[in-house]
Amino acid sequence: MRRPVTRSCLIALTALATAGALFPGAAQAAGAAQGGGARTAAVTKWTKISTDAGLGIASAGLYRTADGMLHVAWARQDGPSSFSLNYSTVGPNATLAGTGTIVKSWAAVSFYPRLVAGPSGGIRVVFTGGNGVSGSPYNLGAMYSATATSAGTTWKLVKGSMSHTTFVPATNTSATTQSSGTPVASWPGGSGVAFHVGTDPNAPATAPDGTVAVASGAGPVVGTALARENDGSVWVAWFTESFASDQGYWVDKITPTQAAKTEAPGSGGPSLANNHPLQSVAFAAGAKGGGYLAYCVPTASIPCAHIALWKVGAATATTVPGSTTQHAAHVAIAAAPGGHLWVLWYDTSQNKIHVIRSNAAVTKFGPGQTIAAPPSTSVLDGLQAEGSQGPLDVVALVLQTTAGSTPSYWDIQLLPKLTLAGSPATVAPGKVVTFTVTDVGDPVAGATVTFLGKNATTNSSGVATVTVPTGTAAGSYTATAAKNGYTSATFTEKVS
Numbered sequence: 007m008r009r010p011v012t013r014s015c016l017i018a019l020t021a022l023a024t025a026g027a028l029f030p031g032a033a034q035a036a037g038a039a040q041g042g043g044a045r046t047a048a049v050t051k052w053t054k055i056s057t058d059a060g061l062g063i064a065s066a067g068l069y070r071t072a073d074g075m076l077h078v079a080w081a082r083q084d085g086p087s088s089f090s091l092n093y094s095t096v097g098p099n100a101t102l103a104g105t106g107t108i109v110k111s112w113a114a115v116s117f118y119p120r121l122v123a124g125p126s127g128g129i130r131v132v133f134t135g136g137n138g139v140s141g142s143p144y145n146l147g148a149m150y151s152a153t154a155t156s157a158g159t160t161w162k163l164v165k166g167s168m169s170h171t172t173f174v175p176a177t178n179t180s181a182t183t184q185s186s187g188t189p190v191a192s193w194p195g196g197s198g199v200a201f202h203v204g205t206d207p208n209a210p211a212t213a214p215d216g217t218v219a220v221a222s223g224a225g226p227v228v229g230t231a232l233a234r235e236n237d238g239s240v241w242v243a244w245f246t247e248s249f250a251s252d253q254g255y256w257v258d259k260i261t262p263t264q265a266a267k268t269e270a271p272g273s274g275g276p277s278l279a280n281n282h283p284l285q286s287v288a289f290a291a292g293a294k295g296g297g298y299l300a301y302c303v304p305t306a307s308i309p310c311a312h313i314a315l316w317k318v319g320a321a322t323a324t325t326v327p328g329s330t331t332q333h334a335a336h337v338a339i340a341a342a343p344g345g346h347l348w349v350l351w352y353d354t355s356q357n358k359i360h361v362i363r364s365n366a367a368v369t370k371f372g373p374g375q376t377i378a379a380p381p382s383t384s385v386l387d388g389l390q391a392e393g394s395q396g397p398l399d400v401v402a403l404v405l406q407t408t409a410g411s412t413p414s415y416w417d418i419q420l421l422p423k424l425t426l427a428g429s430p431a432t433v434a435p436g437k438v439v440t441f442t443v444t445d446v447g448d449p450v451a452g453a454t455v456t457f458l459g460k461n462a463t464t465n466s467s468g469v470a471t472v473t474v475p476t477g478t479a480a481g482s483y484t485a486t487a488a489k490n491g492y493t494s495a496t497f498t499e500k501v502s
Contacts, residue, residue, distance in 0.1 A: 060082060121181075125153060143166070166205055190240050344366045366448045372425070385413075398420045424443055428442075437473070439457065441471070453487050456487075
């Protein structure tokens with residue numbers, strides 16, 4: 007059996023990221039000019055949602071329960087030979103509702119714990135590691151899981167494991183569930199991407215792991231990410247860092263039957279700069295179907311000339327607006343209700359995070375939002391997001407400039423932005439103004455339009471009408487559109 011990951015390896019990885027080796031220029035002033043035409047919007051403040059974790063090369067697990075609460079699982083180094091998995095529960099406006107421990111005093115734990123749906127509406131955390139107890143089934147370096155109710159406050163280890171191998175790495179792991187609720191896990195394997203479907207009462211699991219093979223002699227597989235399509239199929243995405251013809255971003259269907267892997271257009275090559283994702287690959291299933299991959303497109307000398315969004319199977323990818331500054335990193339993606347997608351990234355030269363939202367058909371993007379990184383950010387080590395119920399929670403792993411600090415997790419919540427337009431743009435007293443409320447071009451029903459002291463509600467086409475009162479003086483008047491869960495919009499209507 008494999009012994010747990012060694013402490014020296016974990017500490018070396020942590021020291022690399024904590025030292026700021028990834029982005030030595032990331033601490034430039036947060037007030038630097040924004041690029042790419044992105045538009046700054048009012049947002050709530052960042053909230054620190056973890057203690058200092060002591061781990062720089064790490065990634066939190068995110069899962070939103072039906073009550074709208076965001077659950078975050080994260081690893082922490084508690085001592086030279088002691089690690090723990092912890093949880094934080096985040097409510098509206100990035101309010102920290104609670105935090106606690108999942109497992110503690112382990113000799114090693116996954117830096118990439120993953121949260122998925124659990125039994126009976128609960129939550130499951132999928133992770134690897136070893137508890138340091140000789141002869142324990144939880145000391146093998148296999149993939150394990152623990153479950154909790156939807157409250158996510160009391161966790162119980164599940165008997166057995168989710169891998170046949172006992173060589174699951176501490177990073178680059180991923181998990182999702184099948185339509186039936188059966189969990190699926192993936193990780194970099196010896197010959198490509200390894201995956202396992204379901205839990206096994208034995209540790210290690212008796213059933214073999216599946217494999218997506220990469221080219222013989224290829225470099226390491228990193229950033230594995232799983233997503234379940236509307237038809238129930240499960241797909242895996244990853245980056246192959248081979249410095250050969252197969253370097254780039256790849257996807258493959260792994261259940262119910264495995265398909266041939268496909269490389270994303272323009273995503274890498276032997277003569278191009280290394281566009282390593284530096285975290286999990288940005289991969290998500292859209293609410294209206296289709297898998298979507300966001301990634302940096304390199305040139306010979308630039309790791310991220312721009313960010314591309316690719317619908318799996320399409321012949322070409324779309325350039326994400328505002329991403330051509332050549333300083334983008336830590337690309338993330340999140341699916342939203344109705345088919346919308348959020349794409350976000352960190353600009354290393356500006357110390358800012360850019361966020362942009364698509365329409366429901368994922369054929370165009372709305373105006374972007376730009377937010378400063380968390381307070382006193384020295385190095386941003388990871389960026390993730392969750393938007394399945396409307397609001398977008400942005401979770402960042404950052405090292406602050408504060409002396410003695412180590413990386414910790416921060417959260418900020420953004421809302422989709424309404425757009426309001428009036429027709430005609432100039433109206434006479436006693437006449438009707440037709441207002442249209444949209445979300446990246448899609449009609450928004452149930453929004454309240456307020457104009458000249460009158461309220462009207464938009465219909466299914468996003469339209470509401472208001473009659474200008476007789477006797478209204480000529481001039482410019484502001485109309486406002488508002489709906490719960492959105493940032494309001496204004497429009498200036500002229501009366502003459």
